[in-house]
Amino acid sequence: MADPARAAKLADRIKVVVAQALERRIKDPRLGFVTLTDARVTNDLQHATLYYTVFGDEAQQADTKAALESARGVLRAEVGKNITVRLTPTLEFVPDEIPVNASHLEELIRAAKARDAELEALKKGATYAGDADPYRKDEDFDEEDDDAEDEDTPAAGSDAK
Numbered sequence: 812m813a814d815p816a817r818a819a820k821l822a823d824r825i826k827v828v829v830a831q832a833l834e835r836r837i838k839d840p841r842l843g844f845v846t847l848t849d850a851r852v853t854n855d856l857q858h859a860t861l862y863y864t865v866f867g868d869e870a871q872q873a874d875t876k877a878a879l880e881s882a883r884g885v886l887r888a889e890v891g892k893n894i895t896v897r898l899t900p901t902l903e904f905v906p907d908e909i910p911v912n913a914s915h916l917e918e919l920i921r922a923a924k925a926r927d928a929e930l931e932a933l934k935k936g937a938t939y940a941g942d943a944d945p946y947r948k949d950e951d952f953d954e955e956d957d958d959a960e961d962e963d964t965p966a967a968g969s970d971a972k
Contacts, residue, residue, distance in 0.1 A: 814854075815854065817856075818851075818852045818853070818854055818856060819852075821852050821856060821859075821894065821896065821900075822850040822851050822852040822859065823850065824893075824894055825850050825852065825859050825861070825890055825894065825900070825902075826847050826849070826850035826861065828889060828890050828893045828894065829847060829850075829861060829886050829889070829890065829902070830847050832885070832886050832889040832890075833845060833847075833882075833886070836885065836889065837878070837882045837885065837886070839878040839881065839882060841874040841875065841877055841878040842874075842875055842878040842879070842882075843865050843866065843867050843871040843872070843874060843875040844865065844866040844867065845863050845864070845865050845875050845879070846863060846864050846865075846866075847861055847862070847863050848862045848863060848864055848907045848909065849861075849862040849907065850862070852900060853900075856896055856898070856900060857898065857900055857901065858900055858901050858903065859890075859900040859901065859902050859903070860903045860905055861902060861903065861904050861905070862905050862906070862907040863875075863879070863904060863905070863906060863907060864906070864907045864909075864910055865906070872906065876904070876906065879904040880904065883902050883904070886902055887899055887900075887901065887902050890902065
């Protein structure tokens with residue numbers, strides 16, 4: 812088993828080599844505007860997974876996936892020439908779902924902002940159901956205590972015997 816740091820470095824190197832090979836060596840017309848977003852290598856350095864995104868519609872994405880699958884052998888040979896490991900790892904291409912998830916999150920944030928704006932508009936025209944400040948203050952307690960003390964003490968000049 813190789814350490815994870817070595818596997819990460821190898822994954823980065825494989826990503827660069829495959830990106831350069833896609834740009835220079837692969838001349839498949841089905842290959843669209845593809846970007847390699849990430850690469851991961853297993854700890855035994857035997858399998859590499861490359862994540863990619865394609866700019867375009869569903870048909871272009873399907874064509875690019877087919878082009879990458881057909882060029883897998885050429886790309887693996889290119890990786891074998893440019894890295895220094897005993898066994899060349901197998902390559903697997905996986906479409907990256909991060910852009911789809913990001914657009915979904917942006918849509919949710921947009922909806923939340925719209926609801927916040929609606930709530931703000933409702934808040935501007937709203938009034939309190941009771942007093943504006945329903946909580947008692949210290950002054951209220953002092954006034955009530957003074958009134959209670961006046962009632963308990965006998966008035967001057969009265970016969971309270």
